[in-house]
Amino acid sequence: MPSAEIIAIGSELxxxxxxxxxxxxxxxxxxxxxxxxxxxxxxxxxxxRLREAIADxxxxxxxxxxxxxxxxxxxxxxxxxxxxxxxxxLIHSPExxxxxxxxxxxxxxxxxERNRKQAFLIDGSSPLPNSFGTAPGMLxxxxxxxxxxxxxxxxxxxxxxxDHVIPRxxxxxxxxxxxxxxxxxxxxxxSAIDEAISGIYRSYQSVDTSILFNKxxxxxHLTAKGSTLEECTATTDSLVSEIRxxxxxxxxxxxxxxxxxxxxxxxxxxxxxxxxxESCTGGLVAMRLTEVPGSSAFFNxxxxxxxNAAKSSYLNVPADLIESKGAVSAEVAEAMARGMLxxxxxxxAVSVTxxxxxxxxxxxxxxxxxxxxxxxxxxxxxxxLRIPGDRFLIRWRTSQAALDLLRRQILRAKENDYRISSx
Amino acid sequence: MPSAEIIAIGSELxxxxxxxxxxxxxxxxxxxxxxxxxxxxxxxxxxxRLREAIADxxxxxxxxxxxxxxxxxxxxxxxxxxxxxxxxxLIHSPExxxxxxxxxxxxxxxxxERNRKQAFLIDGSSPLPNSFGTAPGMLxxxxxxxxxxxxxxxxxxxxxxxDHVIPRxxxxxxxxxxxxxxxxxxxxxxSAIDEAISGIYRSYQSVDTSILFNKxxxxxHLTAKGSTLEECTATTDSLVSEIRxxxxxxxxxxxxxxxxxxxxxxxxxxxxxxxxxESCTGGLVAMRLTEVPGSSAFFNxxxxxxxNAAKSSYLNVPADLIESKGAVSAEVAEAMARGMLxxxxxxxAVSVTxxxxxxxxxxxxxxxxxxxxxxxxxxxxxxxLRIPGDRFLIRWRTSQAALDLLRRQILRAKENDYRISSx
Numbered sequence: 001m002p003s004a005e006i007i008a009i010g011s012e013l014x015x016x017x018x019x020x021x022x023x024x025x026x027x028x029x030x031x032x033x034x035x036x037x038x039x040x041x042x043x044x045x046x047x048x049r050l051r052e053a054i055a056d057x058x059x060x061x062x063x064x065x066x067x068x069x070x071x072x073x074x075x076x077x078x079x080x081x082x083x084x085x086x087x088x089x090l091i092h093s094p095e096x097x098x099x100x101x102x103x104x105x106x107x108x109x110x111x112x113e114r115n116r117k118q119a120f121l122i123d124g125s126s127p128l129p130n131s132f133g134t135a136p137g138m139l140x141x142x143x144x145x146x147x148x149x150x151x152x153x154x155x156x157x158x159x160x161x162x163d164h165v166i167p168r169x170x171x172x173x174x175x176x177x178x179x180x181x182x183x184x185x186x187x188x189x190x191s192a193i194d195e196a197i198s199g200i201y202r203s204y205q206s207v208d209t210s211i212l213f214n215k216x217x218x219x220x221h222l223t224a225k226g227s228t229l230e231e232c233t234a235t236t237d238s239l240v241s242e243i244r245x246x247x248x249x250x251x252x253x254x255x256x257x258x259x260x261x262x263x264x265x266x267x268x269x270x271x272x273x274x275x276x277x278e279s280c281t282g283g284l285v286a287m288r289l290t291e292v293p294g295s296s297a298f299f300n301x302x303x304x305x306x307x308n309a310a311k312s313s314y315l316n317v318p319a320d321l322i323e324s325k326g327a328v329s330a331e332v333a334e335a336m337a338r339g340m341l342x343x344x345x346x347x348x349a350v351s352v353t354x355x356x357x358x359x360x361x362x363x364x365x366x367x368x369x370x371x372x373x374x375x376x377x378x379x380x381x382x383x384x385l386r387i388p389g390d391r392f393l394i395r396w397r398t399s400q401a402a403l404d405l406l407r408r409q410i411l412r413a414k415e416n417d418y419r420i421s422s423x
Numbered sequence: 424m425p426s427a428e429i430i431a432i433g434s435e436l437x438x439x440x441x442x443x444x445x446x447x448x449x450x451x452x453x454x455x456x457x458x459x460x461x462x463x464x465x466x467x468x469x470x471x472r473l474r475e476a477i478a479d480x481x482x483x484x485x486x487x488x489x490x491x492x493x494x495x496x497x498x499x500x501x502x503x504x505x506x507x508x509x510x511x512x513l514i515h516s517p518e519x520x521x522x523x524x525x526x527x528x529x530x531x532x533x534x535x536e537r538n539r540k541q542a543f544l545i546d547g548s549s550p551l552p553n554s555f556g557t558a559p560g561m562l563x564x565x566x567x568x569x570x571x572x573x574x575x576x577x578x579x580x581x582x583x584x585x586d587h588v589i590p591r592x593x594x595x596x597x598x599x600x601x602x603x604x605x606x607x608x609x610x611x612x613x614s615a616i617d618e619a620i621s622g623i624y625r626s627y628q629s630v631d632t633s634i635l636f637n638k639x640x641x642x643x644h645l646t647a648k649g650s651t652l653e654e655c656t657a658t659t660d661s662l663v664s665e666i667r668x669x670x671x672x673x674x675x676x677x678x679x680x681x682x683x684x685x686x687x688x689x690x691x692x693x694x695x696x697x698x699x700x701e702s703c704t705g706g707l708v709a710m711r712l713t714e715v716p717g718s719s720a721f722f723n724x725x726x727x728x729x730x731n732a733a734k735s736s737y738l739n740v741p742a743d744l745i746e747s748k749g750a751v752s753a754e755v756a757e758a759m760a761r762g763m764l765x766x767x768x769x770x771x772a773v774s775v776t777x778x779x780x781x782x783x784x785x786x787x788x789x790x791x792x793x794x795x796x797x798x799x800x801x802x803x804x805x806x807x808l809r810i811p812g813d814r815f816l817i818r819w820r821t822s823q824a825a826l827d828l829l830r831r832q833i834l835r836a837k838e839n840d841y842r843i844s845s846x
Contacts, residue, residue: 012633014450014461014462019444019447027437038437038467039464039466039467039472039476041462041463041464041465042463042464043461043462044461044462046461049461049483052483056479060472210435212435221435276727281713282706282709282712282714282725283705283706283710284710285706286705287704287707290703290704290705290706290727291705291814291815291818293781293814294782295705295729296729296730299705300729301727301729301730302705302729303724303725303726304706304709304713304725304726304727305724306718306719306725307719307724309723310723314726357716359716391714392714395714
């Protein structure tokens with residue numbers, strides 16, 4: 001299998017404010033081609049280090065892709081440095097210059113003199129047309145290895161790569177196919193999952209399985225290698241089916257879906273609606289549900305009842321219940337869900353009350369204490385949680401737990417319907 | 424000024440699902456120390472390439488920092504490969520092994536045999552204590568250069584770096600001081616900002632100014648170099664003050680603050696409260712306001728009125744107004760804000776109604792059509808917008824515009840109060 005390296009160029013990518021996302025997208029495309037990305041480098045607009053980075057990369061990898069640094073300004077040095085790195089000249093292309101001038105005149109502007117440098121190509125390279133900008137890319141073969149020079153802006157890079165690079169690389173990268181699939185699990189830790197499924201995945205030699213913890217969920221990454229796409233897919237499908245049998249309801253996504261997408265699908269499938277009443281998450285649960293396109297099919301309304309008075313006025317939570325049990329309590333969570341269900345007429349209602357911190361915690365109810373409520377016409381229940389992390393993580397994990405509670409309730413209701421309707 | 428390189432280790436960092444964020448944080452810390460980060464590399468759990476990456480880095484940079492790969496499993500290869508790269512042995516430390524065993528016994532567990540590898544150190548290195556995990560880091564000096572080996576999990580890496588690495592590096596990194604400051608601007612494009620301020624920043628030779636577009640705001644990054652912190656701060660302060668005079672109210676943050684933090688500060692300073700009524704943003708505006716710690720000082724309640732019926736029942740928007748003008752209209756936005764103000768008793772109310780897509784657009788009101796409403800006891804007004812982007816970006820940019828509208832209204836109210844109370 002050929003291996004590739006990506007070199008992201010630009011001083012701004014070395015600052016804490018910016019991060020290189022092109023390489024994530026490129027890696028995904030390259031993997032699909034059966035090319036493994038072995039190394040990524042980020043280098044500033046520094047000719048010396050850039051020359052070294054490209055030259056080093058060309059000695060060890062079959063495919064080297066650079067992104068960025070093709071603009072007209074002085075710190076855009078990629079074109080000349082890439083030429084130097086492979087010991088070639090930059091050659092002026094009159095055809096390219098005419099094309100660039102044409103692009104400007106179509107925008108009713110004259111080409112600035114400094115843009116003329118974009119009409120120079122590394123000797124022997126093929127220009128890669130840029131449909132969304134003025135700087136063409138370049139593809140060069142040197143001793144059976146490939147140097148691909150791409151512009152930095154994603155809207156220019158992506159179509160250029162898809163239209164002009166993939167067709168050329170796929171010829172080189174035949175042989176091995178790589179597929180990736182991400183499963184997501186809720187309510188179990190990494191080691192419990194590993195204990196449950198390691199016996200299964202170990203018997204799949206051609207699939208590389210890794211278990212990773214993310215913000216608020218555990219992911220199981222399955223990377224299959226094979227000689228055809230069909231082979232990879234069949235092996236992975238079989239492994240997923242065995243994992244599903246063991247993890248059951250804890251396995252919530254089989255193709256990397258977000259929790260809110262899974263919940264949205266279940267709601268739409270069961271033609272049901274949900275309303276949410278949030279305190280400490282302040283709109284995050286509703287925001288995630290409405291992030292899903294078409295959410296108006298299952299979501300009509302929600303209330304952010306941050307203050308105690310709002311819990312009473314919107315959700316009819318008795319003031320004396322808040323007084324006696326505390327705003328952060330199982331009883332208030334249930335009352336919020338019940339109140340939301342009644343006032344909305346939705347099929348499901350979910351509520352959240354908790355202490356996201358950094359202040360507001362007590363010995364009895366420290367920061368991270370969260371109660372979730374759930375109500376439907378058949379039942380009202382609550383879940384109590386103690387969530388680790390800072391304010392951001394506590395809120396995010398709480399929203400995840402609330403959506404997961406909803407997911408499990410919908411699935412159970414479905415199961416009951418099935419049991420009732422079965423003979 | 425010493426230069427540093429960061430090597431992020433772990434095959435998962437080469438997948439599209441994961442990205443290395445440690446290096447962003449480390450770069451920020453290093454810059455504050457006056458150390459420039461010249462190169463970042465991401466390398467998988469591949470001993471050959473990792474050895475090469477560390478060895479190469481040690482030849483060209485004064486400080487080389489690796490992150491990740493110190494865990495107990497087989498693919499955690501950093502410890503042994505780092506030792507090889509600098510031609511040293513790994514030496515077992517009985518003291519460290521006792522410490523690690525103690526950590527496990529405090530968790531009421533026996534140390535698994537495989538964790539024993541975490542008790543090995545590169546010969547001649549100092550162990551860096553890990554307060555939040557079992558794997559210690561290492562700091563090694565080789566021929567006047569420094570190799571710093573850190574664990575991957577941010578919650579382990581950050582305190583280790585602050586407590587045990589910064590004090591040692593700051594001794595080396597004397598000489599040049601670098602400071603960074605980020606300004607944020609709303610309601611103006613990159614080129615309009617550049618036109619307005621380029622005459623100013625060009626006259627500051629020791630400050631590097633760059634203008635960058637982010638999700639929904641334009642940032643002005645000021646990087647000052649000088650021989651003392653005081654010098655950098657004074658120069659930057661003077662530049663910021665000139666920029667402030669030119670940009671006025673469009674300059675909303677002078678120290679990289681988020682829009683919601685700026686709004687929260689203004690609300691707290693004026694002892695005012697806000698309530699929000701959201702349709703297409705589905706809770707995002709409220710979520711952002713309540714992301715700020717202490718938000719209960721200014722935020723009591725919000726309504727997500729997604730369906731038309733909810734706009735009427737919660738916010739008293741007349742059904743015939745929705746019928747005649749459309750749910751996405753300036754009139755309904757104003758009515759939502761007015762309704763929210765009245766029912767909440769807040770000092771300010773903000774509302775959002777729009778079409779986030781991907782469906783729901785028409786020729787007259789395409790996807791991205793958004794109306795914001797604002798109400799206070801003195802006035803009701805609306806803003807109409809046509810926002811580009813996909814569903815995610817439209818929602819995010821809408822929330823930003825809503826918070827900016829609130830910010831501008833608070834500032835105007837303040838100015839009026841001042842005018843009225845001035846002689």
